[in-house]
Amino acid sequence: MPQSPPAAGMRPQGPVLAMPTPSLRTCLWAGRARRLDGAMTRTLDASSRMYADARRYLAGGVSSDARRVDGVPLFVDHAKGSRLWDVDGNEYVDYVLGQGPSVLGHCPPEVVEAVAAQAARGMAYSAQHAAEVRVAERLCALVPSAGRVRFNTVGSEAVHAALRLARGYTGREAILKFEGHYHGWLDPVLFSVHPALDAAGPADAPAAVPGTAGQQLGRPDDLVVCPWNDVPALRRLMEEHAGRLAAVIMEPVLCNTGAIEPDSGYLEEVQHLCREHGTLLIFDEIITGFRLAPGGAQEHLGVTPDLSVFGKAMAGGMQVSALVGRADVMDHISTGKVAHAGTFNSHPVGIAAAEATLRVLDERRDEVYGTLYARGAELMEGLRSAAAKAGVPMLVDGPGPVFQTYVTEASSVRNYRDFATTDRAAMTRLHAALLDRGVNMVPRGLWFMSSAHTEADVAFTVDAFADALGTL
Ligand SMILES: Cc1ncc(COP(=O)(O)O)c(C=O)c1O
Incomplete structure (x- = not known):
């Protein structure tokens, strides 16, 4: 070797x-x-x-x-x-x-030690434990949009939770996503990631192209696809779908189609349009979270969304994801109005890894x-x-x-x-x-x-x- x-x-x-x-x-x-x-x-x-x-x-x-x-x-x-x-x-x-x-x-030593120590104390509680509260507290301190937290296991699940919450909070059905952005492999969002150009429609009004055979397509109006970094196209589509859009979801720095930063002022415009239309802005920070800054792309770029999802880097190699957001929106989960569950949520070993990772990222930033x-x-x-x-x-x-x-x-x-x-x-x-x-x-x-x-x-x-x- x-x-x-x-x-x-x-x-x-x-x-x-x-x-x-x-x-x-x-x-x-x-x-x-x-x-x-x-x-x-x-x-x-x-x-x-x-x-x-x-x-x-x-x-x-x-x-x-x-x-x-x-x-x-x-x-x-x-x-x-x-x-x-x-x-x-x-x-x-x-x-x-x-x-x-x-x-x-x-294998960062701090994370390996934390994982080994927790594995010896129990691997699956499916019950509350102290470390998840400490990690949630640190997330609320680090991430600008984090008023409350719920943990999941992988990114696709956290995205699913965010979209359901946005629908439950607004009482609206439709979601707007951007062409080229990836939000996991679940049916509602696996559209127009890298579509064939002959099926993708015009650049300023892209078609919603499904990503796989077997995908449940939903109602045609439930998903609106928009070109990214294009304010006029977004404005037009949001006006066309006024009163119907529960959320606009995006990778704040697009990392699944190149590594593309938003144009100067773009995120602010998106946020402004979302507020005007009563639509929640969701940042999918599964890649950018804890990679661009301890508070993610939202800290790095200075725009705070209503909800965000994190995964990947937050646990230094273990599988933990999180939905975080404005307390008044997250309250729809707190009260049980919007369902959120998962056997492995706040998995003790994953959370131990997250605690060690976030401590290093915060204290040695x-x-x-x-x-x-x-x-x-x-x-x-x-x-x-x-x-x-x-x-x-x-x-x-x-x-x-x-x-x-x-x-x-x-x-x-x-x-x-x-x-x-x-x-x-x-x-x-x-x-x-x-x-x-x-x-x-x-x-x-x-x-x-x-x-x-x-x-x-x-x-x-x-x-x-x-x-x-x-x-x-
Ligand atoms: C931006 C983004 N969102 C969501 C996901 C889905 O995460 P997972 O593969 O953990 O389900 C990914 C995965 O690469 C991603 O890059």
């Missing part, structure tokens, strides 16, 4: 033309080799055998559609800090981080967020220069703790239609080439930073990226 740099004599031999010399590279590229045609290869014998077995027992060989890739999916053996190791012993600098949760890196932003900016700059040097048209954009690489000539990407013009097939090839070189990013070109990423990780990644660009 290449967990520490192997001695020079242990480097792969055979058809290796040029192995780089720095020790981190030697370590990460052990087990990989450059073929005579210049391509990098990884040994994936164990992974391939496991995948063949997996396909016999797991539908499609995976447990989430997000893990389907061309070729053999990553079979992880273990992870630590900024690194992953697969079952073949290949080591990767990891920018997927469990699709975002591991904001402190894999300068160090953690300083690293997330500085390291993210360094990596973005390195990738930009590598692309410029290689002559590959590329846009590297986003806040830093999360960002996107796009293969495109465009100088900005502001919404789904812009994203759809980028060369997504090239990004998929780049993803595969990076895996061969010891770098794991989200296949669509998204990069998550953690406070465990080091300057050496960044330097290694930029070198690997420069090399991988040669394959495009």
Whole structure:
């Protein structure tokens, strides 16, 4: 297992033309080799055998559609800090981080200790316990929109709770979502995430395109789809549906279609329109929460929604989500008017992880967020220069703790239609080439930073990226 740099004599031999010399590279590229045609290869014998077995027992060989890739999916053996190791012993600098949760890196000691200690005291109470009150109190202190809290397990559930609450509070049925935004895999919102353009309708009045066969479509008017970063379109659609919209839901920084920040003043306009129409504004902070700031994108961008949902980074790698919001709205749950339940809600082990994670994020905020932003900016700059040097048209954009690489000539990407013009097939090839070189990013070109990423990780990644660009 290449967990520490192997001695020079242990480097792969055979058809290796040029192995780089720095020790981190030697370590990460052990087990990989450059073929005579210049391509990098990884040994994936164990992974391939496991995948063949997996396909016999797991539908499609995976447990989430997000893990389907061309070729053999990553079979992880273990992870630590900024690194992953697969079952073949290949080591990767990891920018997927469990699709975002591991904001402190894999296995932060504070979280591991808290989880182990709680597991020994009981794993499933389905009853009240002290830590959930402490975590709710900290959420109310950290998150601008949090007057009251309810816990769930995963993001999709928290979104479901938020939408039901918005309907129960307003007595209205319809929801407005934005094209390109993802709010989980449940039927009411799995529309128009990455729709085929020939089905997507006009850019300023997109069609609601279902995401899957078998989806319950609901009544056509219950879901309105709007282009993002477009105030006139939102104004027009809200007027068209006046008196019907319970909520407008959005990712306040769009991270499921590139990593797109709202235009200056956009969120304020959305908030203003929502207030004018008596519609609740919901921020889906499943990705941005605790990643952009201890109070999420709403703290970072200075706009406070009525309701918000959190998940992923809030428990440092364990599965906890939360619905938070204005006390008078959340009171519809307090009184039992709007139903909210779940066997695993405020799961003691998950809550222990959340308590430890939030303590670190709050008490060491300068160090953690300083690293997330500085390291993210360094990596973005390195990738930009590598692309410029290689002559590959590329846009590297986003806040830093999360960002996107796009293969495109465009100088900005502001919404789904812009994203759809980028060369997504090239990004998929780049993803595969990076895996061969010891770098794991989200296949669509998204990069998550953690406070465990080091300057050496960044330097290694930029070198690997420069090399991988040669394959495009
Ligand atoms: C913005 C956003 N909302 C909701 C979800 C759904 O969360 P989960 O996969 O935990 O159900 C995701 C998942 O990636 C997400 O990115």
